[in-house]
Amino acid sequence: MILENRRGALASLVRTLAVALALLLPTPTVLAVHAPIAPTPSVAYVLGATTYPLSLVDDDGRAVTITKEPRRIVSAAPSTTEIVFAMGLGDRVVGVTDFCDYPEDAQSVPKIGGFKPNAEAIIVAQPDVVLAVRGFPAEIIANLEALKVPVVILNPVDFAGVLANVETVGNIGNVRDASASLATSLRTRWDAVEAKAKEATGRPRVLFEIDASYPGSIMAAGPGTFIDAMLKAVGAENAVETVARGMQYPSVSDEAVLGLAPELVILGDAPYGQSAEAVAGRPGWDVVPAVRDGRVVALSQREVDVTSRPGPRIVDGLEAVARVVRPELFGPSDTKR
Numbered sequence: 293m294i295l296e297n298r299r300g301a302l303a304s305l306v307r308t309l310a311v312a313l314a315l316l317l318p319t320p321t322v323l324a325v326h327a328p329i330a331p332t333p334s335v336a337y338v339l340g341a342t343t344y345p346l347s348l349v350d351d352d353g354r355a356v357t358i359t360k361e362p363r364r365i366v367s368a369a370p371s372t373t374e375i376v377f378a379m380g381l382g383d384r385v386v387g388v389t390d391f392c393d394y395p396e397d398a399q400s401v402p403k404i405g406g407f408k409p410n411a412e413a414i415i416v417a418q419p420d421v422v423l424a425v426r427g428f429p430a431e432i433i434a435n436l437e438a439l440k441v442p443v444v445i446l447n448p449v450d451f452a453g454v455l456a457n458v459e460t461v462g463n464i465g466n467v468r469d470a471s472a473s474l475a476t477s478l479r480t481r482w483d484a485v486e487a488k489a490k491e492a493t494g495r496p497r498v499l500f501e502i503d504a505s506y507p508g509s510i511m512a513a514g515p516g517t518f519i520d521a522m523l524k525a526v527g528a529e530n531a532v533e534t535v536a537r538g539m540q541y542p543s544v545s546d547e548a549v550l551g552l553a554p555e556l557v558i559l560g561d562a563p564y565g566q567s568a569e570a571v572a573g574r575p576g577w578d579v580v581p582a583v584r585d586g587r588v589v590a591l592s593q594r595e596v597d598v599t600s601r602p603g604p605r606i607v608d609g610l611e612a613v614a615r616v617v618r619p620e621l622f623g624p625s626d627t628k629r
Contacts, residue, residue: 339468346463351447352426358442361466362420368409372423372446373398374603375458378474381465387417394597394605411435421464448602451521455479458604474604481607482525485614485622489526492618498523499531499554499582502541503561504570509545513560516540518606519599522613528556550576557582558616560599562590589616589625 346358366387367373373392376385382397390406392398404413411432414422419441424433426447433443444464446457455475462471500519503511513519514536523530531554536542544552557580559566568588577583591599591612599609615625 339472342463342466342468348444348460348463350445350460351453351457352445354445356442356444358421358444358464359440360420362464364418364420365465366404366414366417366419366422367392368404368414368422368424368428369446370394370597371425371601371603372457372461374601374605375446375461376423376465378458378604379461379465379467379470381461381467384465386419387414415439415441423461423464449516451482451518451606454602454604454606457602478604478607482610485607485610486525488621489614489618492527492621495527495529496555496617497531497553498528498556498558498617499549499552500558501561501566504566506543509543510549511541512544514540514542518602518609519560519613522599522610523617525610526614526617528617546574546576549580553581555581555585555587556617557588558613559588559590560596563593563596566590591616595625 342361344358344360348356348358350356363384364386365376365381365384367376367385368389370389370392373385373388374394376382377395377398382395385398385401387404388398388401389409390403392401402413402417404410404417409429409432411429414432414436422436422441422443424443424445426445428443428445436443444460446460448454448457455478458475458478459468459471462468462474500513500523501510502513512532513530514532515530515538517540520530520533531552532542532544535544535548535552557571559568559571567590568583568586571577571588572583582588595609595612598605598612601609611622612625614622619625
């Protein structure tokens with residue numbers, strides 16, 4: 293129990309470490325880059341310009357006022373960077389983290405640090421607004437606010453929250469039409485996957501592995517995570533739901549995995565050393581249905597990114613999961629088996 297609590301508390305850190313390691317390890321070859329499953333018709337919006345000063349409440353419940361249209365934006369997380377660029381605001385970005393590797397244009401933007409943002413680098417960038425996620429240091433927020441630089445925390449807990457963040461960034465940047473169009477496109481694509489998945493029969497038990505670095509147990513994606521929502525959207529059963537005990541990233545012993553008998557194992561830690569062969573070599577795992585039947589799937593780095601970053605590519609993540617779980621409906625995936 294002590295191990296499980298410790299691993300659950302460290303889940304968010306492990307996910308952050310995974311992003312960092314992604315920059316240090318070579319990206320596995322991607323066999324194909326698929327187009328969206330359901331192309332969305334173009335929709336024209338005329339929402340009008342943002343009125344400044346703009347007052348809003350961010351995802352941390354903080355009241356924030358943005359006095360003017362921001363021309364200089366610092367993005368303090370990969371997810372917020374992807375949202376800003378997707379809004380067509382990339383030319384306004386003057387600072388990103390060491391982990392902001394998408395889109396490619398973000399890689400040439402000046403860096404503000406990694407796990408611990410560099411306050412001086414942020415101030416030197418002279419931002420009109422800083423977009424960050426929960427966990428951004430409170431002391432840096434206080435310093436920026438003292439300089440009259442607003443900080444907006446974007447921390448979606450579900451897909452609806454991602455869409456709300458897209459619209460928030462569009463409102464902040466005075467590109468409301470673009471944000472509404474993108475949000476509608478993402479919603480349509482998500483709904484299309486859910487609708488198509490209903491054509492399938494059965495609910496396969498799927499274990500989505502996050503980390504296997506601690507001997508004798510693995511960390512898995514549990515209830516309340518984006519990955520759990522993706523599994524449900526494609527008509528799958530999250531194999532660890534019954535043993536998660538309220539933890540989003542529960543630690544599950546090898547013995548428990550045998551009892552859960554997952555029919556499909558998805559390796560979200562494949563870019564960091566795990567493989568179908570390694571899983572088959574774990575003590576006792578040879579009798580797990582997914583291992584016995586050759587249904588252990590190693591995700592590419594791209595697939596890991598799009599299933600874990602709560603930004604515009606989260607629907608790419610859903611489509612990737614759909615191809616792994618329901619290849620008979622959605623076609624072959626980018627994965628290695």
